[in-house]
Amino acid sequence: MKKLLKIVAALALVGALACALSACGSSSSSSSSSSSSSSKAQMDGYDESTNSEVTFGNLKISLPSYYGNNTSTDDDALVYKIDSSKALLAIGKASCTEAEYKKLGAESFAEIVSDIKSNLDFSFKEGKSITIGGLSGATYSASTSGAYAHASKCFDADTKTAYIFLFIQDTTAEKSYTSDYTKVLGGITYAESAVSADFKATMDEYEEFFDSYVEILKKYKENPSDLSILTDYASYMGKYATMMSKLESMKSDLSGAELAYYLEVTARITEKLAEIA
Numbered sequence: 001m002k003k004l005l006k007i008v009a010a011l012a013l014v015g016a017l018a019c020a021l022s023a024c025g026s027s028s029s030s031s032s033s034s035s036s037s038s039s040k041a042q043m044d045g046y047d048e049s050t051n052s053e054v055t056f057g058n059l060k061i062s063l064p065s066y067y068g069n070n071t072s073t074d075d076d077a078l079v080y081k082i083d084s085s086k087a088l089l090a091i092g093k094a095s096c097t098e099a100e101y102k103k104l105g106a107e108s109f110a111e112i113v114s115d116i117k118s119n120l121d122f123s124f125k126e127g128k129s130i131t132i133g134g135l136s137g138a139t140y141s142a143s144t145s146g147a148y149a150h151a152s153k154c155f156d157a158d159t160k161t162a163y164i165f166l167f168i169q170d171t172t173a174e175k176s177y178t179s180d181y182t183k184v185l186g187g188i189t190y191a192e193s194a195v196s197a198d199f200k201a202t203m204d205e206y207e208e209f210f211d212s213y214v215e216i217l218k219k220y221k222e223n224p225s226d227l228s229i230l231t232d233y234a235s236y237m238g239k240y241a242t243m244m245s246k247l248e249s250m251k252s253d254l255s256g257a258e259l260a261y262y263l264e265v266t267a268r269i270t271e272k273l274a275e276i277a
Contacts, residue, residue, distance in 0.1 A: 040176035046183040054078065055191055057093045057161055059133045062187045064180050086173035089181065092164045101155045101162045106140050109151040112166070113142075122149055130154075132163070133188040146171055150178065152185060158197045195257045199250055203265045209243050210269045212236060217276045 045064040054061050054070070056078055063080065067089070072079040078091040106124035113122045127138030130152065137154030152165040167181045213236055220229050254262065 040173070042179040043175045043177050044179065046180040046187070048187070056091060057163065058156055058159060058191045059163060060189045060191050061091070061184065063184060082169075082177055083173050083175070087169040087177045088167070089184070090166045092166075093161055095160055096162050097160065098155060098157065101153070104153055104162070104164070105138075109140055109149075109166070110142070112151075113149060113168070122147075124149070124151060127153075130185070132165075132185055133190040135163075135190065137163075139185070148178075150181060160197070191257075195255070195261050199254070199258050200261065202246060202250055203261060206243065206247055207265050207269060209239070210272065214272050214276055221276065 043064075043066070045066050046062075047064070048062060050065045051062040052065060052067070054063065061078075067080040067082060069080075070078045071081060072090075076093050078089075080089045082088060106126050109124045110122050122142040122144060124140040124142040127140045130137050130139045132152065132154040135154040135156055137152060139150065139152040142149045142151075147168055147170050149166070149168045151167075154163050155161070156163070165185065167178070169177055216229060216232050216236060219226065219232075223229070251262070
């Protein structure tokens with residue numbers, strides 16, 4: 001659970017969220033004069049022809065052009081400041097078990113926002129089931145007198161990765177960005193070119209397999225008379241056919257990313273073999 005809370009804590013990178021919410025939780029007089037999310041005119045800036053696309057983990061996310069650039073320096077987080085930081089979208093990811101992921105709920109999101117800015121007392125409603133990029137997830141909403149928030153999550157069972165989305169808007173913003181945020185979530189697709197967990201595991205095993213071969217050759221070079229090396233070599237060759245068969249069965253339908261990873265691993269193996277030639 002702490003691991004998942006850490007992902008979204010990372011969304012606060014260098015105070016980004018705290019800065020974005022500097023106006024939230026202001027005096028009741030200024031808050032009461034602000035329009036609610038439902039009464040504001042929607043920005044309606046989500047346009048696939050002008051949106052920018054980012055790939056985050058295995059997700060492809062289409063963002064309205066007014067979102068600007070990601071301000072995060074963390075590979076596991078994206079942070080977009082909107083309307084002079086009166087609205088903000090933060091996205092995080094982390095490896096975790098499905099059991100850990102399931103523990104992340106309404107109370108967790110309230111705790112995250114409270115940690116970011118202590119005077120924001122959000123009470124998130126229990127989540128509704130949604131699908132994000134083909135992945136099962138849930139979405140939550142909350143509001144206070146000075147801000148409103150939406151939090152969503154989804155889980156990639158193949159790569160054991162949790163994704164967290166946190167959108168917060170100060171009610172002093174002239175327009176509402178919630179409709180565009182909903183479209184952002186709905187427009188997310190799963191990156192088909194991503195490296196599957198099974199293929200990565202096989203390629204990692206393949207590299208380790210050749211690491212063992214390199215070690216055997218090094219031992220032989222150091223001591224050619226050591227007969228135990230022949231035993232190690234015989235054991236290695238006994239596994240070779242199985243290893244190569246397993247790899248060949250997965251090479252027939254590789255995505256672009258998987259082919260790139262295959263070439264990366266084989267290049268490393270070739271380099272290691274060249275060192276002992």
